[in-house]
Amino acid sequence: MTRTRSRSTSVREDEALRLPRTPGVLRRFWARHPVFADVLIALVCLLLSLVPAGVITNDLPTPLAIGVAILVPASVVAACATLLWRRRRPLLPFVASFALEAGFLFALQPIGSPLLLVTCYSLAVYRSSRVAWIGFGIGLASLAAFGGLLTLTGVITFQIAANAVIMSLVLGLIGTLIGVNVGGRKRYLDAVIDRSRQLLVERDQQAQLAAAGERARIAREMHDIVSHSLTVIVALSEGAAATSDPDQARAAATASAETARSALTEMRAMLGVLRADDSPLPLAPLAPTPPQETVAHAQRAGYPVTLSVSGGTDLSPAVAHAVGRIVQEGVTNAMRHAPGATSIAVRLIYSADIVTVEIVNDGAAGPRGTSGFGLRGLAERAAHAGGSVVSEPLEGGRWMLRAELPTAPPDPTPTALAAPDPKDRP
Known part of the structure; x- marks a missing residue:
């Protein structure tokens, strides 16, 4: 299942990564308008391929000559139209370009088409270098075998077959070498950018985990401070309200005030971690109450x-x-x-x-x-x-x-x- 992302999402990620702009006005234009670029390339290849298609030999037997004269121009149009899918399915125009070269073997003179250059390049860029080399080898071998068969049957001369194979070798080799270089760089940059996006997501996740851990730590500290202190204060206050001895009531009230002050001091230290401005408050909680002091507070509460x-x-x-x-x-x-x-x-x-x-x-x-x-x-x-x-x-x-x-x-x-x-x- 293919995952699609909106352009706004991609822009936000690129801005977060602070990616530099693509160098060159034309390269940025082609990158932003891939459909227009593919249509333009298809039209150029169509014009440069239709001219050689008009010199198909007329010395062939009449039925064969008529069939070739009809099929070759139609094949040129169909092959060039497949360039519109060269990014998503680069193997389709690649096969069509070799089929077109096979059709050009019936010409009176060695002719060719720039379509093979474009399709070999596209296969290396949008699939892989390995697929490009394997496909180029299989296509060239198939073209050479077909040319040899036509030569043995006397349909074309050896010179026409050899020139067609050599021209296809040169065009395909140039397209494949450039495509391997560009495709390798493209895949490397894509891997680097994907890794950078992954690190950006992991950084945000780590920040969220750290914030959650800090909230949990603050919650534990606040619970311990408030729960213990209020329990002691409630007990002392109830004892002070229940006794009729002024001295005992005064001692309970004093102990309650001391417990409250201690709790306030700890809460001030704990809340210091939440301040964003410069503050003399410590960024970590104070030392915990020693067990002896906790026991003493409880004993004073009765x-x-x-x-x-x-x-x-x-x-x-x-x-x-x-x-x-x-x-x-x-x-x-x-x-x-x-x-x-x-x-x-x-x-x-x-x-x-x-x-x-x-x-x-x-x-x-x-x-x-x-x-x-x-x-x-x-x-x-x-x-x-x-x-x-x-x-x-x-x-x-x-x-x-x-x-x-x-x-x-x-x-x-x-x-x-x-x-x-x-x-x-x-």
């Missing part, structure tokens, strides 16, 4: 959160960022979905190669969640750091969030992200 750390090792910034966000999201989910929990245990286990994060609470209830972005973002974050996240219920009404991450992130090679776990429950 939740029974504990933290235990086993071992110790240096983590890369990417892994440290992931650990902080996983603890933040796990504690936030426990605060939201397990308000009656009597224990929310956060455990960090460091080894030489793996850091394990476990968050277990004993207040989970209800079916697993099927929506939400928290655990989905954690799965993407863990996969980016080369680790994995599991969220599942345990015996005794407990729920566990467990993440295992390498202490150093993997090499930045294209890998598929792990499929996010749809369960958005603590």
Whole structure:
């Protein structure tokens, strides 16, 4: 199935590629008006071929002479008319030109037509060099065999046959050599332009993928910041409204304000990546909240959160960022979905190669969640750091969030992200 493109689409692509103009006024004119060029070439070949057709011999037997006198001019017109298809079906005028040369063998003197020059050129340009050489060899051999047959039967002389074959050899060789040169250059330029268009499309696709990845990263960061901070603020505000002790209410309000300021600072840093103008804001998010600070915020809000750390090792910034966000999201989910929990245990286990994060609470209830972005973002974050996240219920009404991450992130090679776990429950 042939694909067609509108001229406007081609122009837009050429403008995007910044292609130079075709040199020469005439070449640009022929390129823009191919039909007119083919008609003009066909008319010129017709005029130059009809003149030799008028010298067909009259010494042949009368029936043969009449038939040849009628068929040769008609063959000239038909052969020249096939030039209108020389770009789409170059083999058709090529065969017609050799058939016309075979008809010219009946002339009293060696004659020829420029049609063979044009068709050999067209076959090399619009098909391939290999097809052009093979076709030229077969056509010339067929013409020589037909001329030899006419010579042996006494219809024409050997000189006429030899001159016709030599003239066809010269014209066809010139047309084929020029066509091979022009066609090879044309195909090379087409390949370069097609490759450039492909690179242009790939560049746009890479830009879209990068933008989508950055949007996903910003969405994860904003979710972690807003979800955790608002959960803590809501808990502190409810505690301040429920207590009658002014000191406790003041302490809860102060902690709520501090949490809000911290969230605003992180949001300002996160929104800095969206600014187009010069700005002193950083182009990357601030360092994530340490697990100790996340646990402290939850404890100030009145939740029974504990933290235990086993071992110790240096983590890369990417892994440290992931650990902080996983603890933040796990504690936030426990605060939201397990308000009656009597224990929310956060455990960090460091080894030489793996850091394990476990968050277990004993207040989970209800079916697993099927929506939400928290655990989905954690799965993407863990996969980016080369680790994995599991969220599942345990015996005794407990729920566990467990993440295992390498202490150093993997090499930045294209890998598929792990499929996010749809369960958005603590």
